[in-house]
Amino acid sequence: MSQIHVITTINGDETEFLCEAQETLLDVLRDHLDLTGSKEGCGTGDCGACSVIVDGRLVCACLMLAGEAEGRSVETIEGMADGDDLHPLQQKFLEMAALQCGVCTPGILVATKNLLERNPNPTEEEVRYWLAGNLCRCTGYDKIIRAVMDTAADMRGAA
Amino acid sequence: MIKGGVHQPIAHDSAVKHVTGRAEYCDDIPEPAGTLHAYLGVSEVAHGRITGMDLSAVLAAPGVVGVLTAKDIPGENQISAVGAGDEPIFAEEVVEFHGQPLFAVVAETRDAARRAAAQAKIEINTLDPVVTVGDAVERGMPHVTAPLTLVRGDAAAGLARSANRIRGRMEIGGQEHLYLEGHIAFAIPGEDEDVVVHCSTQHPSEAQHMVAHVLGVPSHSVVVNVRRMGGGFGGKESQMNLFACVAAVAAKRWNRPVKIRPDRDQDMASTGKRHDFLCSYEVGFDDDGRIEAVDAELAARCGVAADLSGPVTDRALFHADNAYFFPDVRLSSRPMKTHTVSNTAFRGFGGPQGVVMGERIIEEIAYALGRDPLEIRKANFYSAGRDVTPYHQTVEDNILERIVGELEERSDYQARRSAVLEENATGGLIRRGIALTPVKFGISFTATWYNQAGALVHVYNDGSIMLNHGGTEMGQGLNIKVAQVVADAFQVDLDLVKVTKTTTEKVPNSSATAASSGSDLNGMAARDACEQIKARLVEFACDSKGIKPEEVEFRPGHVRVGDADIGWADFVKSAYLARVQLSAAGFYKTPKIHWDRETGQGRPFYYFAYGAACSEVSVDTLTGEYQVERVDILHDVGRSLNPAIDVGQVEGGFIQGMGWLTTEELWWDAQGRLRTHAPSTYKIPLASDRPRAFNVTLAEWSVNPERTIKRSKAVGEPPFMLAISVLEALSMAVASVADYRECPRLDAPATPERVLMAVERMRGVV
Numbered sequence: 001m002s003q004i005h006v007i008t009t010i011n012g013d014e015t016e017f018l019c020e021a022q023e024t025l026l027d028v029l030r031d032h033l034d035l036t037g038s039k040e041g042c043g044t045g046d047c048g049a050c051s052v053i054v055d056g057r058l059v060c061a062c063l064m065l066a067g068e069a070e071g072r073s074v075e076t077i078e079g080m081a082d083g084d085d086l087h088p089l090q091q092k093f094l095e096m097a098a099l100q101c102g103v104c105t106p107g108i109l110v111a112t113k114n115l116l117e118r119n120p121n122p123t124e125e126e127v128r129y130w131l132a133g134n135l136c137r138c139t140g141y142d143k144i145i146r147a148v149m150d151t152a153a154d155m156r157g158a159a
Numbered sequence: 160m161i162k163g164g165v166h167q168p169i170a171h172d173s174a175v176k177h178v179t180g181r182a183e184y185c186d187d188i189p190e191p192a193g194t195l196h197a198y199l200g201v202s203e204v205a206h207g208r209i210t211g212m213d214l215s216a217v218l219a220a221p222g223v224v225g226v227l228t229a230k231d232i233p234g235e236n237q238i239s240a241v242g243a244g245d246e247p248i249f250a251e252e253v254v255e256f257h258g259q260p261l262f263a264v265v266a267e268t269r270d271a272a273r274r275a276a277a278q279a280k281i282e283i284n285t286l287d288p289v290v291t292v293g294d295a296v297e298r299g300m301p302h303v304t305a306p307l308t309l310v311r312g313d314a315a316a317g318l319a320r321s322a323n324r325i326r327g328r329m330e331i332g333g334q335e336h337l338y339l340e341g342h343i344a345f346a347i348p349g350e351d352e353d354v355v356v357h358c359s360t361q362h363p364s365e366a367q368h369m370v371a372h373v374l375g376v377p378s379h380s381v382v383v384n385v386r387r388m389g390g391g392f393g394g395k396e397s398q399m400n401l402f403a404c405v406a407a408v409a410a411k412r413w414n415r416p417v418k419i420r421p422d423r424d425q426d427m428a429s430t431g432k433r434h435d436f437l438c439s440y441e442v443g444f445d446d447d448g449r450i451e452a453v454d455a456e457l458a459a460r461c462g463v464a465a466d467l468s469g470p471v472t473d474r475a476l477f478h479a480d481n482a483y484f485f486p487d488v489r490l491s492s493r494p495m496k497t498h499t500v501s502n503t504a505f506r507g508f509g510g511p512q513g514v515v516m517g518e519r520i521i522e523e524i525a526y527a528l529g530r531d532p533l534e535i536r537k538a539n540f541y542s543a544g545r546d547v548t549p550y551h552q553t554v555e556d557n558i559l560e561r562i563v564g565e566l567e568e569r570s571d572y573q574a575r576r577s578a579v580l581e582e583n584a585t586g587g588l589i590r591r592g593i594a595l596t597p598v599k600f601g602i603s604f605t606a607t608w609y610n611q612a613g614a615l616v617h618v619y620n621d622g623s624i625m626l627n628h629g630g631t632e633m634g635q636g637l638n639i640k641v642a643q644v645v646a647d648a649f650q651v652d653l654d655l656v657k658v659t660k661t662t663t664e665k666v667p668n669s670s671a672t673a674a675s676s677g678s679d680l681n682g683m684a685a686r687d688a689c690e691q692i693k694a695r696l697v698e699f700a701c702d703s704k705g706i707k708p709e710e711v712e713f714r715p716g717h718v719r720v721g722d723a724d725i726g727w728a729d730f731v732k733s734a735y736l737a738r739v740q741l742s743a744a745g746f747y748k749t750p751k752i753h754w755d756r757e758t759g760q761g762r763p764f765y766y767f768a769y770g771a772a773c774s775e776v777s778v779d780t781l782t783g784e785y786q787v788e789r790v791d792i793l794h795d796v797g798r799s800l801n802p803a804i805d806v807g808q809v810e811g812g813f814i815q816g817m818g819w820l821t822t823e824e825l826w827w828d829a830q831g832r833l834r835t836h837a838p839s840t841y842k843i844p845l846a847s848d849r850p851r852a853f854n855v856t857l858a859e860w861s862v863n864p865e866r867t868i869k870r871s872k873a874v875g876e877p878p879f880m881l882a883i884s885v886l887e888a889l890s891m892a893v894a895s896v897a898d899y900r901e902c903p904r905l906d907a908p909a910t911p912e913r914v915l916m917a918v919e920r921m922r923g924v925v
Contacts (some may be wrong), residue, residue, distance in 0.1 A: 022270075023270075030186075030187075034189075035180075036180070036183075036186070036187035037179070037180020037181065038180070039184075039339070039340070039389070040186075041339045041340075041341075041423070041838075042423040042837060042838050042839075043422055043423060044423070044837055044838075044839060046837065046838035046839045047339065047838050049339055076180070077179065077180035078179070078180055080179070080180075081178075081179050086175075086178065086179070090178040090179065091178075093174075093177075093178050094170050094171075094174035094175060094177070094178050095170070097168075097170060097171065097174075097803040097804065097806075097807050099171065099174060099177045099178065099634075100171070100390075100634035100635065100636070100807055100811060101338075101339065101340070101387070101388065101389045101390045101633055101634025102171075102173060102176070102177030102182050102387075102389065102634060103184065103339035103340045103389030103390065104339050105177045105178055105180075106177075106178075106180040109178060127846070128846045128847045128849060129846075129847050131845075131846035131847075132845040132846055132847040134846070135337070135339065135838060135843060135845070136339070136846075137336075137337050137338060137339055137390050137392070137811075137815065137843060138339075138390055138634045138635075138807075138811045139807060139810065139811050139814075140810040140811040140812075140813060140814030140815070140844075140849065140853075141814065141844075141845075141846040141849045142810050142814075142849055142853050142855075143807065143810070144846065145846060145849065
């Protein structure tokens with residue numbers, strides 16, 4: 001089977017890879033590009049552990065074929081911090097203990113970053129429903145929701 | 160004060176790696192060149208005789224290197240965690256559950272292996288499966304392990320003399336763990352008979368022993384490593400053995416690294432879950448609601464094999480009393496065999512099912528007498544002279560009166576209950592319910608020998624400290640808590656202490672990280688190692704300076720030696736130069752506990768953990784849909800080792816328990832096929848399901864009267880049962896449509912469908 005040559009942008013860097021037609025974006029991120037921060041929780045788009053942003057839109061990387069990344073801009077958890085400088089959401093999540101096992105954490109952070117870019121002033125209800133596609137089995141969500149609300153307020157204050 | 164000592168709210172040791180995606184889980188370990196991938200071929204029927212297994216198409220599929228069947232197991236084709244001999248890795252003649260492994264295919268890529276597995280031609284003469292626990296009882300299926308009966312006094316006589324008697328039954332559903340990281344094992348062959356297995360297990364020593372057994376080699380040839388798991392909840396206590404063994408057998412067979420990771424559907428279909436129960440109970444009580452006697456039978460769907468069903472069903476009996484004194488009591492378990500996947504450990508380990516039944520009994524009494532269930536609870540709490548459990552352990556540390564009293568006040572329970580009653584009396588379509596329920600949970604493994612732990616502490620000559628212990632990190636914060644204990648022991652900042660991956664090479668014969676015991680056991684073992692090293696350091700200081708031991712003191716960041724303050728690193732360096740051994744293996748075994756299963760008597764628990772929750776819900780009586788409006792929790796963790804971590808455990812445990820009792824429904828069809836085998840059909844709580852108001856507080860005044868690590872208490876499992884307050888609040892909302900005249904007998908899980916059916920039943924419609 002001939003492979004597909006894809007040129008895309010990942011976390012701001014132009015990236016080239018070869019993939020099989022049936023490989024998902026998640027397969028390529030994890031297995032070819034060593035970007036293992038995106039996790040496979042279910043492989044069917046139900047858990048959100050592989051959430052990435054493609055051209056500004058939140059998607060499950062397990063539901064997108066890698067070939068579809070051609071010419072697009074992909075943001076993953078690995079691009080969220082600026083070197084050692086954590087994104088305010090990342091900083092708040094660790095300060096507020098809004099994580100336990102950590103497998104859902106990258107997807108939730110990517111999803112909430114996307115939310116705050118769209119809506120810097122979400123209500124708690126909007127946060128809860130925006131995150132309804134990201135399963136967390138450990139925390140019970142409370143600290144996550146509080147961390148997002150707090151970060152949003154901080155970021156509005158800083159802007 | 161040192162940074163990161165005990166009782167401080169320190170972030171999880173891997174938090175920065177978690178938020179940046181750099182935390183390495185088993186599937187993230189870089190694969191050496193030549194790594195192969197295995198995938199299981201499983202039975203599509205629940206029960207039958209295998210008449211043919213043609214794997215030629217599997218072998219011919221692209222990328223396939225080979226297959227493994229029962230005859231390819233070098234040692235024994237057997238992975239029963241309790242040595243029951245009833246769990247083959249691969250079925251040979253008979254299949255007994257849908258999803259049972261028949262073979263494994265090994266290929267160059269995971270995708271190739273997964274596709275090839277589907278090419279098998281399996282012929283099975285289908286037999287009738289026994290799927291539900293009710294069917295198992297009716298059709299006389301065997302027990303998978305010996306049942307237990309607890310007796311104190313004479314239940315029959317107690318019932319006979321009671322002024323009031325109620326008999327009922329309750330179905331309590333099972334639960335899928337749905338750890339976000341599924342099962343995974345990665346085996347790397349070594350020289351001689353050696354193999355290293357990285358896997359996501361809560362019980363590395365058992366995985367090691369099981370792999371050795373299956374390979375037919377001594378345990379010393381097998382190393383099992385666990386850096387971290389993406390959740391466990393009991394689902395990775397014994398269930399990982401299958402995957403660890405398949406990966407190891409394949410790795411040795413082809414002498415290449417082999418990884419196995421089922422997809423979520425196979426993970427859910429082929430590995431065990433929480434046991435669902437069918438409970439029959441009879442309670443006798445006086446006109447004040449005081450219980451006179453209880454006689455109950457708790458039957459569990461154990462699935463095909465014993466696995467941990469013995470201790471799980473035992474623990475259900477140990478907790479059927481929850482917080483209440485039963486003067487005359489008889490409780491018996493029935494661990495039923497069914498043709499379903501073998502059920503296993505899950506947070507609470509049978510205890511929650513027992514507590515749910517106990518709380519149903521309280522509800523029955525309350526509705527029969529027309530009283531607030533909280534009054535009935537208070538009337539039956541263990542108290543002086545009424546303090547012996549059905550297993551003859553005396554409850555010595557009861558703090559429920561204070562916990563419940565404080566929560567009642569804090570949550571404004573009485574006023575809110577009045578408001579709920581008033582609003583429901585207006586007859587609207589939306590009905591509300593409120594309930595305040597307590598938890599008392601016994602801490603210790605009931606298998607007494609499991610209550611031991613080891614740790615290994617090295618102090619390097621630059622003053623940095625490596626800590627290793629037999630527990631595993633699955634997100635619960637065990638590593639940070641034990642590291643805090645070590646930092647506190649040496650009085651150094653936490654960043655000097657590095658916790659390394661759990662490995663059978665460093666601490667042998669470890670127990671499962673289970674039964675909430677992680678920090679109790681491993682914290683004490685680590686402290687023991689530290690104390691050994693400190694004793695040598697004190698001796699060194701005394702010898703070199705000619706002073707007495709009481710003149711040496713470990714102070715924050717330095718050591719007081721006579722009149723001199725010496726920095727920690729300098730002190731360690733001088734000890735090293737004086738040839739002081741700076742490494743120690745620590746050990747701990749829980750004191751006081753004993754248990755005789757034959758007589759049903761003993762002290763299986765070192766102590767109890769307590770808590771209480773008040774939940775309020777609103778229910779749409781036209782659809783059965785509901786919302787949890789507000790939850791207040793007051794929970795006892797003794798003197799918390801780390802309040803930030805402990806509050807997280809309480810919140811997470813509560814929500815997981817709420818899922819179990821509300822939306823999480825496992826559904827098998829008549830052919831015994833699990834039809835809820837992915838998050839698309841199996842609904843765990845979402846962020847949108849979080850209670851609208853959620854107030855969680857630790858009982859800061861609580862101190863464990865037993866000499867546990869820094870007087871803390873275990874926290875993993877007890878909060879799970881706080882969610883029973885949600886079930887009971889739903890029940891109250893349902894009862895309102897019939898003016899609370901009747902106990903709604905709302906079974907679990909109380910899905911919206913079940914709530915609606917209960918509403919209709921109360922209305923007398925059906």
